[in-house]
Amino acid sequence: MMRSRDILGFTTCAATAYPMRTGLMMLAMAIGVAAVVLLTALGDGARRYVVREFSALGSSLIIVLPGRTETGGVGAGSFVTNTPRDLTVDDAAALQRANRVARVAPLVLGNSEIAYAGKLREVMVIGTTRGFADIRNYTVAQGRFLPEEDWRRGSAVAVIGATLHQELFGTEAALGKMIRVGDRRYRVIGVLAASGSGLGMNADELVIVPVAAAQALFNASSLFRIFAEARNRDAVPGAKTQILDILKTRHDGEEDVTLITQDAVLGTFDRILGALTLAVAGIAAISLAVAGILVMNVMLVAITQRTSEIGLLKALGATGGVIRLVFLTEAALLSVAGAFAGLLLGHLGAWGLRLMFPMLPAYPPDWAIFAGLGTAIVTGVLFGVMPARHAATLDPVDALAKR
Amino acid sequence: MAQIELDNIQRIFQLGDSQVHALQDVHLRIDAGEYVSVMGPSGSGKSTLLNLLGLLDRPNDGHYRLEGRDVTTLSGDEQARVRRERIGFVFQSFHLVPRLSAEENIALPLLLAGIAPHDRKARVAQALDDFGLAERGDHRPDQLSGGQRQRVAIARATIMQPAMLLADEPTGNLDRATGEEVTRLLEALNGRGVTLIVVTHDPHMGERAQRQIRMEDGRIESDSHPPAA
Numbered sequence: 001m002m003r004s005r006d007i008l009g010f011t012t013c014a015a016t017a018y019p020m021r022t023g024l025m026m027l028a029m030a031i032g033v034a035a036v037v038l039l040t041a042l043g044d045g046a047r048r049y050v051v052r053e054f055s056a057l058g059s060s061l062i063i064v065l066p067g068r069t070e071t072g073g074v075g076a077g078s079f080v081t082n083t084p085r086d087l088t089v090d091d092a093a094a095l096q097r098a099n100r101v102a103r104v105a106p107l108v109l110g111n112s113e114i115a116y117a118g119k120l121r122e123v124m125v126i127g128t129t130r131g132f133a134d135i136r137n138y139t140v141a142q143g144r145f146l147p148e149e150d151w152r153r154g155s156a157v158a159v160i161g162a163t164l165h166q167e168l169f170g171t172e173a174a175l176g177k178m179i180r181v182g183d184r185r186y187r188v189i190g191v192l193a194a195s196g197s198g199l200g201m202n203a204d205e206l207v208i209v210p211v212a213a214a215q216a217l218f219n220a221s222s223l224f225r226i227f228a229e230a231r232n233r234d235a236v237p238g239a240k241t242q243i244l245d246i247l248k249t250r251h252d253g254e255e256d257v258t259l260i261t262q263d264a265v266l267g268t269f270d271r272i273l274g275a276l277t278l279a280v281a282g283i284a285a286i287s288l289a290v291a292g293i294l295v296m297n298v299m300l301v302a303i304t305q306r307t308s309e310i311g312l313l314k315a316l317g318a319t320g321g322v323i324r325l326v327f328l329t330e331a332a333l334l335s336v337a338g339a340f341a342g343l344l345l346g347h348l349g350a351w352g353l354r355l356m357f358p359m360l361p362a363y364p365p366d367w368a369i370f371a372g373l374g375t376a377i378v379t380g381v382l383f384g385v386m387p388a389r390h391a392a393t394l395d396p397v398d399a400l401a402k403r
Numbered sequence: 404m405a406q407i408e409l410d411n412i413q414r415i416f417q418l419g420d421s422q423v424h425a426l427q428d429v430h431l432r433i434d435a436g437e438y439v440s441v442m443g444p445s446g447s448g449k450s451t452l453l454n455l456l457g458l459l460d461r462p463n464d465g466h467y468r469l470e471g472r473d474v475t476t477l478s479g480d481e482q483a484r485v486r487r488e489r490i491g492f493v494f495q496s497f498h499l500v501p502r503l504s505a506e507e508n509i510a511l512p513l514l515l516a517g518i519a520p521h522d523r524k525a526r527v528a529q530a531l532d533d534f535g536l537a538e539r540g541d542h543r544p545d546q547l548s549g550g551q552r553q554r555v556a557i558a559r560a561t562i563m564q565p566a567m568l569l570a571d572e573p574t575g576n577l578d579r580a581t582g583e584e585v586t587r588l589l590e591a592l593n594g595r596g597v598t599l600i601v602v603t604h605d606p607h608m609g610e611r612a613q614r615q616i617r618m619e620d621g622r623i624e625s626d627s628h629p630p631a632a
Binding site: 014309322 | 459479487
């Protein structure tokens with residue numbers, strides 16, 4: 001029986017004797033594996049990015065929305081009315097009584113126009129209170145945040161984001177200047193430090209005014225959201241119950257609000273993006289199956305090219321088993337080499353991706369690397385079996401007659 | 404007991420609807436150490452006979468005993484083993500592996516037999532020396548002359564020290580002088596006791612054998628020295 005080291009040497013020599021064929025086969029494998037590595041790096045990077053962004057919001061945050069989106073039982077109030085009551089500033093103020101809640105900030109949101117010294121732009125206006133800065137971890141670069149005052153009063157002051165400051169004032173000092181938002185005038189009392197992130201609400205381009213001032217500006221009496229922060233992470237469930245109780249009492253016994261916690265949102269996004277990564281990996285794996293078929297084709301061509309050599313080996317006393325092993329080893333060898341070349345290529349691509357999008361942590365997950373390599377090698381060998389068997393069963397007389 | 408005993412051998416090829424009797428009722432005894440030439444026109448069955456003797460082909464009927472053992476009933480793997488250890492082939496077109504050096508081509512049967520690399524090296528070096536190829540060990544076939552290629556092929560055929568050497572037109576692709584040289588080499592090997600069976604078109608070469616067999620239409624037409632009994 002032939003020694004395994006000799007089989008390896010013989011097949012390596014055979015593989016390197018046809019560089020074009022070998023190169024093509026390795027390329028197909030490499031592209032498949034690189035696709036798996038790169039795409040999962042992208043998917044997993046997106047997942048990690050979103051998770052990180054959400055975590056930045058604070059994990060003890062509870063957001064109160066008007067209206068109920070979750071299915072619940074039939075309560076006494078549900079026969080009275082089915083249109084949810086609006087959230088009001090008084091509702092938000094009432095929540096401050098809950099002992100498990102550290103901070104509460106009402107939120108009014110709208111689009112308007114901001115103008116200063118003839119410069120004009122669209123802007124997102126937030127009406128809120130002092131506590132919002134702490135809940136969202138805003139840092140004030142110049143001046144101060146909104147003052148502590150009666151929530152219904154609404155003095156004509158504004159805090160602007162870093163980008164807005166840059167665009168409207170340039171190098172000029174902003175503090176104390178009057179800006180116009182919509183048809184009202186506000187005095188700038190603070191500028192936020194540049195933060196750059198914040199899921200949909202880029203703090204750098206916000207104007208923040210007292211909640212009552214925003215309600216007057218948008219001629220609204222209701223709130224868009226109430227942001228509440230529990231005392232700590234463990235207090236979140238208790239805080240939710242308290243908030244619900246308070247609001248239920250205030251809304252004539254009807255539970256017409258929805259509470260969203262960070263963990264729930266985070267978990268959902270984590271699951272969605274995890275599934276997406278898996279799906280993308282699956283699609284990339286199809287290219288590996290295609291590579292496998294190419295391996296089979298190339299091996300069949302190789303056998304046709306080397307028919308007389310197979311005949312010779314048989315005449316020299318090679319059994320069918322040895323011939324099969326030789327060709328299977330060759331397919332496996334090329335698959336392994338291609339798979340590792342692909343791994344290298346994929347890592348290179350992921351590195352390039354990280355260079356291009358520094359905020360995206362595009363690292364391929366470990367499972368994807370193992371799955372990619374494993375699939376490549378298994379398909380390579382699997383698709384090598386048929387050609388190898390074909391070679392083993394060739395008739396030696398016919399094979400020798402082939403030139 | 405003769406080395407080779409063929410009894411009532413039939414070999415039939417199916418070509419479309421018609422059957423071609425490549426070999427019909429072949430009886431043949433060849434003793435160890437004999438020098439036999441097989442001649443005859445194309446299609447007379449001489450190559451089929453050689454393939455059968457080399458266990459590359461199986462008869463449809465009849466028995467082939469090699470060194471007293473019936474080899475027609477052996478499995479494919481067992482036949483491969485017999486080929487590896489008892490039979491050497493020399494082909495008209497040399498059949499060297501183009502990507503391997505002369506050395507590596509000669510070592511192929513040792514490789515297939517699983518001989519240790521150290522042992523292999525010594526035996527291949529000896530063979531290169533014996534066949535005047537000492538300077539050509541690392542040359543690939545396309546860097547060798549026709550005569551050198553056939554010498555590499557003969558070295559490969561004899562490296563396992565087989566009992567018989569089967570040569571199919573061994574000088575067919577060589578010029579007269581080189582052919583003569585290769586023939587002398589084969590005869591020298593026969594002189595050391597290896598049975599030599601040569602299939603040839605060349606009457607000049609055929610006549611040099613002690614025993615000449617003529618074939619026609621799948622039958623043995625004449626045998627110059629049929630064994631007694």
